[in-house]
Amino acid sequence: MLACLVVVVVARGAGAQEDETAQARAAFVEGTTFSRNAQWSEALVAFERSAKLKPHAVTTYNIGACERALGRYTRARVTLLHSLDENRKAGDTQLPADAIADMRGWLDQIERNVAVATLTVTPESASITVDGRPLAKEGATWVSGLRDAGPGEPAPSGQFDLVLDPGFHVITLSRKGYTDVVVRRTFAPGSRESVPLALDRLPATLHIASQERDAVVLVGGSDVGLVPVDLSRPPGSYKVVVRKPGFVAYETQVALSPGEELTLRATLSPEKRSLLVRWWFWTAVGVVIAGAVIGTYAIVQSQQTPTPIPLDCGGLSWCASGR
Amino acid sequence: MRVWALAAFVLVACAPQARVLGEALVVVDTDLSVPQHVNRLRIDLYDASASKWYASRDVARTKPTDWPASFAIVPPENGSADVLVRLRAYADGHVRDYRGERFRVRDDGAFCAMDECKADSPPACCAIFVPPEVEHDGQPRLFRDDSQDTTPPTEPEPNVTIDRLLRIHVTHDARTKTALVLRGSCVGTMADLRGMRTCVDTEAVLVPISDGSDPSPASSLVGSFAARVEQRCSSATLRASSPLHDEEVCVDGGVFILGGRDGFALGAASNWPERFAIVSPFVLDKYEVTVGRWRDAMAHGFPLSPRVRGVGDERCTFTTAPGMFENHPVNCIVFDEAKAFCEYQGGELPSEVEWEWAARAAGRPSPTRYPWGADEEAPDCARGIWGRSPLVNDQCLGARAIGTGSVDEDDGDVSPLGIVKLGGNVGEFVRDASASRLARCWLAAPLASPGCIADGGKRLSRGGNWGGAFVYMAGDNARPELLGTARFPNVGLRCKRSP
Numbered sequence: 001m002l003a004c005l006v007v008v009v010v011a012r013g014a015g016a017q018e019d020e021t022a023q024a025r026a027a028f029v030e031g032t033t034f035s036r037n038a039q040w041s042e043a044l045v046a047f048e049r050s051a052k053l054k055p056h057a058v059t060t061y062n063i064g065a066c067e068r069a070l071g072r073y074t075r076a077r078v079t080l081l082h083s084l085d086e087n088r089k090a091g092d093t094q095l096p097a098d099a100i101a102d103m104r105g106w107l108d109q110i111e112r113n114v115a116v117a118t119l120t121v122t123p124e125s126a127s128i129t130v131d132g133r134p135l136a137k138e139g140a141t142w143v144s145g146l147r148d149a150g151p152g153e154p155a156p157s158g159q160f161d162l163v164l165d166p167g168f169h170v171i172t173l174s175r176k177g178y179t180d181v182v183v184r185r186t187f188a189p190g191s192r193e194s195v196p197l198a199l200d201r202l203p204a205t206l207h208i209a210s211q212e213r214d215a216v217v218l219v220g221g222s223d224v225g226l227v228p229v230d231l232s233r234p235p236g237s238y239k240v241v242v243r244k245p246g247f248v249a250y251e252t253q254v255a256l257s258p259g260e261e262l263t264l265r266a267t268l269s270p271e272k273r274s275l276l277v278r279w280w281f282w283t284a285v286g287v288v289i290a291g292a293v294i295g296t297y298a299i300v301q302s303q304q305t306p307t308p309i310p311l312d313c314g315g316l317s318w319c320a321s322g323r
Numbered sequence: 324m325r326v327w328a329l330a331a332f333v334l335v336a337c338a339p340q341a342r343v344l345g346e347a348l349v350v351v352d353t354d355l356s357v358p359q360h361v362n363r364l365r366i367d368l369y370d371a372s373a374s375k376w377y378a379s380r381d382v383a384r385t386k387p388t389d390w391p392a393s394f395a396i397v398p399p400e401n402g403s404a405d406v407l408v409r410l411r412a413y414a415d416g417h418v419r420d421y422r423g424e425r426f427r428v429r430d431d432g433a434f435c436a437m438d439e440c441k442a443d444s445p446p447a448c449c450a451i452f453v454p455p456e457v458e459h460d461g462q463p464r465l466f467r468d469d470s471q472d473t474t475p476p477t478e479p480e481p482n483v484t485i486d487r488l489l490r491i492h493v494t495h496d497a498r499t500k501t502a503l504v505l506r507g508s509c510v511g512t513m514a515d516l517r518g519m520r521t522c523v524d525t526e527a528v529l530v531p532i533s534d535g536s537d538p539s540p541a542s543s544l545v546g547s548f549a550a551r552v553e554q555r556c557s558s559a560t561l562r563a564s565s566p567l568h569d570e571e572v573c574v575d576g577g578v579f580i581l582g583g584r585d586g587f588a589l590g591a592a593s594n595w596p597e598r599f600a601i602v603s604p605f606v607l608d609k610y611e612v613t614v615g616r617w618r619d620a621m622a623h624g625f626p627l628s629p630r631v632r633g634v635g636d637e638r639c640t641f642t643t644a645p646g647m648f649e650n651h652p653v654n655c656i657v658f659d660e661a662k663a664f665c666e667y668q669g670g671e672l673p674s675e676v677e678w679e680w681a682a683r684a685a686g687r688p689s690p691t692r693y694p695w696g697a698d699e700e701a702p703d704c705a706r707g708i709w710g711r712s713p714l715v716n717d718q719c720l721g722a723r724a725i726g727t728g729s730v731d732e733d734d735g736d737v738s739p740l741g742i743v744k745l746g747g748n749v750g751e752f753v754r755d756a757s758a759s760r761l762a763r764c765w766l767a768a769p770l771a772s773p774g775c776i777a778d779g780g781k782r783l784s785r786g787g788n789w790g791g792a793f794v795y796m797a798g799d800n801a802r803p804e805l806l807g808t809a810r811f812p813n814v815g816l817r818c819k820r821s822p
Contacts, residue, residue: 314348315394318395321396323399
């Protein structure tokens with residue numbers, strides 16, 4: 001059971017200073033009352049109010065104790081170390097020895113409980129937040145949960161260690177020209193994990209149209225529908241084919257940049273049809289040789305191969321073979 | 324002239340005859356809505372015994388005018404063939420890994436007749452029992468030219484796919500046409516490739532495959548399934564605005580895909596796999612049930628009380644005397660109390676499907692993740708009541724107090740139909756027992772009003788709450804399991820009734 005120190009700070013001074021001290025004392029006592037009932041968030045608010053009016057290592061110690069009780073280990077560590085620092089600057093007179101001993105024990109415990117994530121960030125210049133807050137640097141260590149909510153800041157390097165409280169966190173990586181990466185993960189107490197974070201480049205938008213209706217569009221070999229189509233694709237190179245029966249297929253290669261919007265207009269040209277399949281040609285031939293060469297014409301007819309009726313293949317222009 | 328006439332006669336009599344190339348045209352229509360429910364067609368061809376899979380195409384059909392779609396099968400040279408055709412209509416992105424044919428039958432009414440759950444087992448048993456994963460052997464595989472394995476890595480997710488098998492006979496000297504309709508009533512009923520059975524027009528019913536056409540209407544049936552099953556609210560009398568915040572909203576019925584894979588919850592709390600659901604119209608409370616409304620019911624004889632604030636939990640909103648939380652949602656109630664309250668008020672708790680329909684789909688052309696109609700949202704403390712817990716998520720603490728907010732707090736957490744706080748404030752009990760979407764009751768549930776309605780067992784709340792992260796407010800997200808006898812400061816209720 002945590003026990004907050006109930007050391008009443010006595011201040012000297014007159015008038016407004018005494019008033020402030022009284023208010024600080026009242027807030028301190030309020031905080032200790034909440035602490036006894038394990039109402040740690042209320043206690044924290046009261047101790048912070050007291051510290052603002054009258055800073056003291058004991059008050060800071062109690063704030064750290066509340067933060068530890070609330071599971072905010074990264075904050076608690078910073079606060080407890082600050083309490084030791086305050087005490088040292090005051091000539092080691094403000095904190096009792098047993099409180100210092102307790103604190104050292106808590107700091108060891110916190111070290112065992114916090115999680116460490118090795119983040120690998122690609123690209124390195126991307127901005128990063130954890131739970132909507134930018135990272136803080138404590139000495140040589142990067143820590144989450146210490147700063148107020150705000151926009152992300154560039155990651156310190158391509159790979160670095162980040163200290164987090166155990167529990168659920170949302171890590172967001174962003175950079176202009178790329179889609180955000182949001183990783184939601186629960187970190188166990190004392191865990192050591194790797195978290196790769198790689199941004200995907202913003203997709204490009206491709207709009208494909210044609211002057212011919214019902215033309216089929218293939219992008220990268222996949223059927224994506226009939227014109228007009230609007231697609232989103234990762235940046236890169238793609239082969240685009242637009243085809244329709246009776247027309248010469250339109251083929252092109254496009255190179256898409258991140259966030260680019262590109263419109264392709266596929267102009268389809270009719271296929272040239274052989275004269276030999278035109279009905280009026282054979283009618284004209286028959287008329288010319290009729291009468292004088294009817295017999296020869298009949299022999300020629302019997303030796304000709306009949307013209308096949310073209311296959312339908314349906315709207316998908318697919319004739320699959322039966323087996 | 325006679326010569327010309329004779330020549331013309333001979334010409335006509337001896338003119339070359341066109342040669343018929345055999346072809347079987349297959350014309351495929353659907354009655355589901357395009358593109359909301361289906362926008363792709365997968366075609367797989369097998370030999371007559373289904374032992375050899377030799378062709379596959381997956382085409383986008385994203386506009387209503389793209390239907391019916393058609394393709395043809397041609398016979399071997401001067402021969403004939405019987406071909407097994409599998410047609411699957413589905414929506415883009417709703418696929419799963421292909422690991423071989425994993426046929427799973429839709430259960431009939433005796434869905435609890437298993438070793439673990441007997442026919443007379445209580446329904447809660449079916450909420451627990453998850454049938455084992457269907458065995459798969461990776462077969463069949465698709466080989467091009469009998470040598471190159473070109474098996475597609477994915478297949479349409481069966482729960483949200485119309486799956487139809489048919490046999491086509493094609494011969495070298497005849498042209499035929501087979502027209503069929505992939506019907507919404509068959510969505511989620513897998514075709515049985517090895518057993519040669521398929522659903523034609525009746526949910527969960529498999530019949531032997533045939534080679535005949537369906538009766539073909541004059542025009543495409545796209546969209547007619549939803550038009551047939553969707554019902555509007557009747558002219559029900561709704562409770563008007565009052566200080567008790569008990570006014571109501573009528574929610575039209577409809578068809579939608581329940582669930583989603585963007586949520587981060589796992590196991591029983593996951594909202595995956597998806598499935599189709601037909602929802603009947605219903606009347607829903609506009610607001611979460613307030614402390615004032617519950618107190619008013621008690622004043623009129625309702626015998627149950629929530630846990631009182633300060634006795635064991637400082638986050639409970641109910642107080643012995645009227646106070647500052649009268650407009651806050653009531654919380655710290657057990658499931659049976661919530662159920663009894665709604666029944667006392669002439670209604671009941673909404674089912675999970677009704678809740679998700681109201682939160683994600685009702686009143687909008689296609690489902691959205693968040694109740695106010697957005698798909699993607701950056702966390703914003705001005706939107707919804709969330710992040711107000713120092714223990715769980717404190718992103719929105721500061722100017723805001725810890726705990727619940729007033730049910731009419733102006734924060735944009737309003738659905739297109741005007742239903743308030745489906746996103747945050749408190750999670751809301753639903754009638755369903757907590758059950759994985761892979762549990763027997765969900766797998767066997769019909770298209771119309773599916774669910775795992777059962778008393779007893781673990782309970783379920785839906786929606787985000789004042790202490791949770793922003794993303795919990797997404798309507799397709801976690802489905803936290805709750806002990807039925809526990810009281811939670813972040814769980815409340817709203818009631819529904821039939822129109």
